[in-house]
Amino acid sequence: xxxxxxxxxxxxxxxxxxxxxxxxxQSAKLLKAESTQYSEALNNSSALRQVRNNLVAKYNAxxxxxxxxxxxxxxxxxxxxxxxLDMNGIAAKYGMSLKNIxxxxxxxxxxxxxxxxxxxxxxxxxxxxxxPYENLQPxxxxxxxxxxxxxxxxxSFTPNDQTGTYAYNVTLQTYWLK
Numbered sequence: 001x002x003x004x005x006x007x008x009x010x011x012x013x014x015x016x017x018x019x020x021x022x023x024x025x026q027s028a029k030l031l032k033a034e035s036t037q038y039s040e041a042l043n044n045s046s047a048l049r050q051v052r053n054n055l056v057a058k059y060n061a062x063x064x065x066x067x068x069x070x071x072x073x074x075x076x077x078x079x080x081x082x083x084x085l086d087m088n089g090i091a092a093k094y095g096m097s098l099k100n101i102x103x104x105x106x107x108x109x110x111x112x113x114x115x116x117x118x119x120x121x122x123x124x125x126x127x128x129x130x131x132p133y134e135n136l137q138p139x140x141x142x143x144x145x146x147x148x149x150x151x152x153x154x155x156s157f158t159p160n161d162q163t164g165t166y167a168y169n170v171t172l173q174t175y176w177l178k
Contacts, residue, residue, distance in 0.1 A: 080123070100126070101126070120177060123176075131166065132165050153171045
């Protein structure tokens with residue numbers, strides 16, 4: 001009888017382990033693995049926070065004038081009014097005034113082939129000015145050395161025999177970050 005009770009107790013202990021302790025043990029293992037993942041995520045977030053703080057500190061170390069120049073070089077939005085005012089300011093130095101201003105629709109430039117990412121957009125600005133030829137050369141030179149990225153894509157002219165000036169039709173392409 002004693003052997004029978006021992007066998008029953010051993011079977012009962014096995015059943016308690018199989019149905020009671022083992023599921024709790026497996027659950028505890030899953031919780032420990034999840035806890036490890038959370039600890040790693042917390043460590044990663046701390047590291048990322050430190051990187052972000054370092055980048056913010058570097059950004060704040062730049063002087064405001066340099067940031068403004070960079071923003072003018074490649075703005076993060078389309079500012080047609082500012083573009084026209086900049087071009088008109090350059091033209092005004094040579095006694096010219098922009099006329100017949102037209103801005104074409106936005107175009108997308110695929111700068112990273114195969115990824116479908118289009119971080120740069122462009123617009124075309126067309127205008128006409130009336131000026132002697134001597135003023136056109138320095139005007140184009142100032143466009144070239146302007147902080148704003150512009151490409152002269154078309155330049156045509158019509159002579160005005162009575163005044164010795166020319167009517168120039170200029171088309172520029174400029175860029176912006178999306």
